[in-house]
Amino acid sequence: MPELNRRHFLVTGLAAGAAAAVPAGAAHAQPDPVPDPVPDPAAESAQSLASRGLRTDPFTLGVASGDPDHDGFVLWTRLAQEPLAEDGMGGMPNRPFPVLWQVYADERCRRLVRAGVAVAAPEWGHSVHVEVGHLSSGREYWYRFRVGPYVSPVGRALTAPHPLSYGGALTMAFASCAQYEHGYFTSYRRMAEDRPDIVLHLGDYQYEYKRETYNSPGGNVRHHEGPETETLAGYRQRHAQYKADPDLQAAHAASPWLVVWDDHELDNNWADEVPEKPEIPQPGFLSRREAAFRAYYENMPLRRRSVPRGIDMQLYRRVRWGRMATFHMLDTRQYRDDQGCGDGYRDCPAAVDPARSITGAEQEAWLLDGFRHSRAQWDILGQQVFFAQRDNNAGPAKITSQDAWDGYVASRRRITQGWIDAGVRNPVVLTGDVHAHWASDLKLDYDDPTGPSVGSELVASSISTGGDGADSDPAAHPFLKINPHLKFYNNQRGYVLTRIERDLLTADFKVLPQVREAGAEAYTRATYVVEDRVPGVQQTYLRPLDPALRSRTMTAEETVRLETERP
Template sequence: MSIHIGPGVRRRVILAGGAAVGVSAIGAIPAFAAAGYEIKSNPFTLGVASGDPDWRGVVLWTRLAPDPLAEDGKGGMPDRSVSVSWEIAADSRFRRVVRRGSVDATPAWGHSVHIEADGLAPGHEYWYRFKTGTWVSPAGRTRTAPPRGSMPKSLDMAFVSCSQYEHGYFTAYRRMAEDHPDIVLHLGDYQYEYKKDTYTIPGGNIRDHEGPETETLANYRQRHAQYKTDPDLQVAHAAAPWVVVFDDHELDNNWADEIPEHPEIPQPNFLERRKAAFRAYYENMPLRRTSVPQGIDMQIYRRLNWGRLATFHMLDTRQFRDDQACGDGYQDCPAADDPARSITGGEQEAWLLDGLNRSSARWDVLGQQVFFGQRDNTDGPVKKTSMDGWDGYTASRRRITEGWIEAGVRNPVVLTGDVHSHWASDLKLDYDDPTGETVGSELVCSSITSGGDGADSNPADHPMMRLNPHLRFFNGQRGYVRTRITPGELKADFRVVPMVSATGSAAHTKATFVIEDGVAGPQQTYLRPLSTDVRATGEPPSTDGFYGDGADDL
């Protein structure tokens, strides 16, 4: 067995298979207590999390913060290292502990803890927890991926995006946790950078952000902590391992590589801001040491295998992209077709194409941030599409689509966030030929809260459905997508909650789509009738937020 410890965290002791190799364990007195330091209030206010599972192990995460919203971003912790014990068990009552250890959480990394626990059994469910002093964290549930080369019978995977704290309660996170997924993909906009009352919804925001717009490390640490204190989000993190990628709001709306949203305004500190945002993101996510930031750079694109059933190619569409052409919104923009432009950068594109060529998975899933398929929002010969999505990088999209066709990828599926609404779509090589072959599938999750309550709708009434025949489904409510992947099909339930302006809403399935093995394109198998009580006003949803990308249209 090998245990890898994150940066700034020193290994003190490793316990394997329940046999002690040292003296520190859950229940023992940690070394720092003898030095006279005592944490006087609960330091586990941010909960626990796990992530990036493979067939041998998983990342375990927590961060100590007895005063989570402290303005200095230190969470009420001292400028000294603190010992944290951890354990992994094969049962929820921790009667069968299989791994134990103790590490030092350091102030340099916000007293975060990242444990890469290897030597676990493949395809197994585990529970984990942490302790420091007399304080014991909540327990989390996690699991390892199945053995390499195996073909699992099924995988229950959920994917989510866009959780603006001010716009509502994170009820959808809790409902997702209640579905007991095996794994969760978060596709970006985990937190938002705005100060209070900057990004508002009709009727006013439901909750407020603490602190200014995030620009410094202290700001980003405080904002992440505020989100992590939400009980619904904590439940979701504790329910399953997460695989995360960032989009724009983890740093700055609509940023592109080293260019901020408003490059016309001098921002000499933008690269320092990027460095701070990436550091705080790592500190607050269950990521492996391969994602430790190096200055302004962070390795977030990576690949995870679930036996031979599915390969997840997690992409980064922000850090290496060319700046958006013709602005960020919907434009008729010839520059969008420039073959020299890329949304992934050349190195990541080559990595993805190589992975698709080498893949032997039944399902190749691209987990990424912005709309992949075309969305034209204008009648007639003039085409207006979103410059912030893949429509603003059409040659980049075509190269990757041609890549999976030439590689003979059996079932290419793109998963997307960003746009604050549910979509299902056929993917084409030529979107201007509606009769052309369908060569892939795209599933898009709505937001957890961003945009406020939203509203139910008849998909056929949305203008884009008529203008883009390859679009199969739309819904403007909040929620997530629940999938079950088997060798024979990928089934996707578009789950919604009636409102996020109040707590306690139940979730239901608005529509179900199935992608059959070897048959490109999602096919609808269920659609819930239009609701009549999902919005207090009874008004239909405005189209403004649906043609754009939510907060990206500010």
């Protein structure tokens, strides 16, 4: 596959560089608005050129922003006249297109503060990534793109507070696991209506299966296009099918995102260079990995530090929200040792091998160094798989999921000991993957339930994976009895909405009654808080079981079966 060509970055870099052309001392001042439109002959000429070969609106995949810092963010779009074209090129002519980008100080797009031209190159799926800088810290901006006569939807972005400032309360949502076939993406719509300051997506943004290979318990409600994703064209087509969803577009347009992958962006339960089923010869797996990584970059609002290089992609990174929070975004797939005894629940000797790692040595050292240098009020780990121990056996044997941190016990202990030794003020782990809401206390030694809690874990259910799901009494789940550090469970679809203040983190576990039809309303099933310097979660609200849903409540046995049989 071709490397990202120099012209693509040259033009994009010049555009971003022009945005940055202000005195250093003015970086945090209010930018001077510029009347719109701007009489720029070069831009007008570029837009005239861009209109050639376009038959219809190319902004069918929406817009997005991401990876904000105190003076800017990444802007993203991808041109596609026919999003589901089998060749993955979205019905676009095989040539570069100059794309005008604009950043505004107001939602009605009247006060232009930055603008430039970037190139949407066919080698990169006609995607656009613009790193805008030298904006004011701690405020909202709005942005859009233009190609010829076509104008994109308007998106909302935010800059983080100044590095020495806490800023106001931070509203953060996080989510994972959106299987297109299993249900509608209404949770994304409800998340957009909440207008969080930032969204963390913790993996399984899209799924690789061909249609009706992975069926929800109630049956699928819509279908994937194309075969199982194994080629660049296939991954591009699948991303486009997801990105064309209006609810997902609304969530991207509402807030900047921090994204990390899990397994289904490539292959179920993959580990480094090992596919899900290593016993089946797959000589093309590394080519598949390269294609998946490339398509992921093309479709996400990521900075150039994440441009993939062959089969490698730098995705773990650190994003600071002033002094209020530091987000340590982890990659627990690309560098992990293969699961020791398969992917399911096992009593596995390899799980406690100190030589095994879920992060790899380099990422682990980076994370521990981040703990040592952190001065944030809240250190938040955005990552993929369950962190706390979940033993499903009440007897002496320890039977745990080998695909989660339970399969890498020494790795988990080193990370936990690292934040203890560094004196991290408030460590909070955010997790996806398991298609259910959970809340738990974190321990250094899970074999000593009376030992102190040393952190907190919040787990988001799926956006749609698993279909409607069902409500239940959280206390009825047998895992909570076997593992007393586990505090909450719910198997409905939804997301988690948090409010982060200096003295308190409040987490609302949002759920939907169903996803088989679009448009359901979201409600808060439970609320947990984490107090400043008080590790562990505390329940402040629990909504009673909805009588209208009692026909779809779950028994304890059903919840365990769903957990242990989940792909």
